[in-house]
Amino acid sequence: MKAVAFDYARPRTVGGAIRLLSEKPDAKILAGGQTLGPMLNLRLAQPSLLVDITRIAELAEVEEAPDSVTLGATITHAAVEDGRVPDPARGLLQLVANGIAYRAVRTRGTIGGSLAHADPSADWLSCFTALEATVVIAGPFGRRYVPIMEFMRGALDTGLEHDELLVAIKVPKLSTRARYGYHKICRKTGEFAEAIGVAVDDPGLGIVRLVAGSTQGRPIVVDGIERLEAAADCIEAKLLAAGLGDDAYELSIHVAAVKRAIAGALAA
């Protein structure tokens, strides 16, 4: 349970981090280390260099615009949980943050680290998919903005190049008429979810978004839903059509998670 030897660098700027990543293709970015730490200790990961990005001031900044909030990549789950950043989703982010792992993990685990790792069971992926957030990526060729559904390609697989850094996530603001529900099913509190359901209904923006997360790959967006009230009845058929039919247990647990998220939104 001891990591193999690695070098450690601690750039002060995004440019400095990118330069280090460009020079060492097998370097790994260290943010809160709540996933990478265990991987290093288990020797699943053996990078030659860790680039610690937690001393880059810009990466924990918040930028609020009339229709969106951009959250820096190294903002911790605990900062969201404690309400130390504005919540563009009117409490949904706070609710989600509160349920991630345990407090001692949330104090160091970061939004950007979770997204870049792209574990299908991670809460933020499903949540931001339902909110149609955009990932901001910096690299040697400048910055690019990638919708979260395009950013994640599969389990632990993203569109990040080795010399790129996820710097922020831009989250659209929900309107005052929005309601939402979030439900995850875990065997043990704080463990990886077996199924995640997210329901966002915002008449102000004219959207009804249902997401089934913690699949084997990307979250499934249930499309063609016009009214949240009528959504629960067709979930099973929709998830079946989306390819969740291979395993009866998996299907039923995902249907349950989405239905509970819908119920949560309706009760709001």
Place this chain on the structure above:
Amino acid sequence: MTRISLSVNGRPTSADVAPRTHLADFLREQLLLTGTHLGCEHGICGACTVEIDGEIARSCITYAVACDGARVRTIEGFDDDPMMTRLRQAFTQEHALQCGYCTPGMLIAARDLLRRKGGLGRNEIRIEMSGNLCRCTGYTGIINAIGAVMAETGVRQHAPASKSGWRGPAPGPEAGTCDAAELKGPPHAYQDAPAQTRPLSAASTRRPIKVTVGRLETIEGRTSLTQSFVLPYQRDAVWRILSNPVEVAGCMPGMVLDGPPLDGRATGRMEVRLGPIVASFAGEGTYERFDEDHRQVIEGKGSDRRSGSRASGRVEYQLLSTTLDGAGATEVQTRISYVLTGPLAQFSRSGLVRDLVARIGEMFAEAVDARLSGKHGPSARTTHLSAFRLMLRIITARILARFRSFQKKISH
């Protein structure tokens, strides 16, 4: 070794640490503060919980070097803390410990909960404390003790632990007197506006080919499945590529042959570098072709020295003439089976494997298609990227399975 300066239990400390030394080892072995316990050593059990800049954290997955400039507080640093004194009494009264192994972490987490929240019910306290495992007490005494202290303290307003307003992992950019790593060189001029565009890889210019993957079966450790795809070329043309082992290897993401095959045998490796993980399966393979059936059987085995995993597999494919949009085309029907042993072996999630095989199949089919269309074959860079993606998927299964099986073990 890297020089770090930090405060531990209020005392300024400087030390040389190897970057791989985690905070708990640093505290226990260099500072001899053995009150911090190590249970699982990968962030599951909570025994190693300490405070970093006033917020609780797992010291086994936080590296000492990352705490340069931080204020660390261990169980030894709470001796005079009134809340901790009261909690210790309550733990004694309620018989909240037996062997004591989890207790330092349990106390620090409980005190943090009392600092942040009040008025919680038993069930809520259980949920809040679920990141700290105890194998003796069944938790009842622990929950009783925390509940008793919480009843005395009443409902509290959560005050942020840090006044700096830093929202990232502690200690953040304001901390740290010696930043040796930064001395490696000044950051180069970095421009936000795109100065140039990233060159397109060969893979990104290929056209997509749809691959159908059949159901996956595992019998006695051997996993098998089928997949098929259609290429818009005559069978003889496709066979010219797919009957040639060098061409087949060239289209396979991440595969490099040591030299030309001889007498139906070849050696080579599947070399992959993927973000956190580097793996290289070296081994040998045999092939047997049946021209009259347009069929080939490839068998191979190899091992990854680094992870100590071994793999053996068999791929059999046959080409059938078909039509696509009214023109002559070829369907490639493939049957794949493999056995994987060692750390990489925890391939328990069928959905992931199907996804993986479809992905490999797509990359392979697109590479064959590119060859047939006269475009360039896979460049070194392409191979690398493809291999990257491919291996990530293998790793996914392994990591997820491993984490989950460990967590299940630990929570039963």
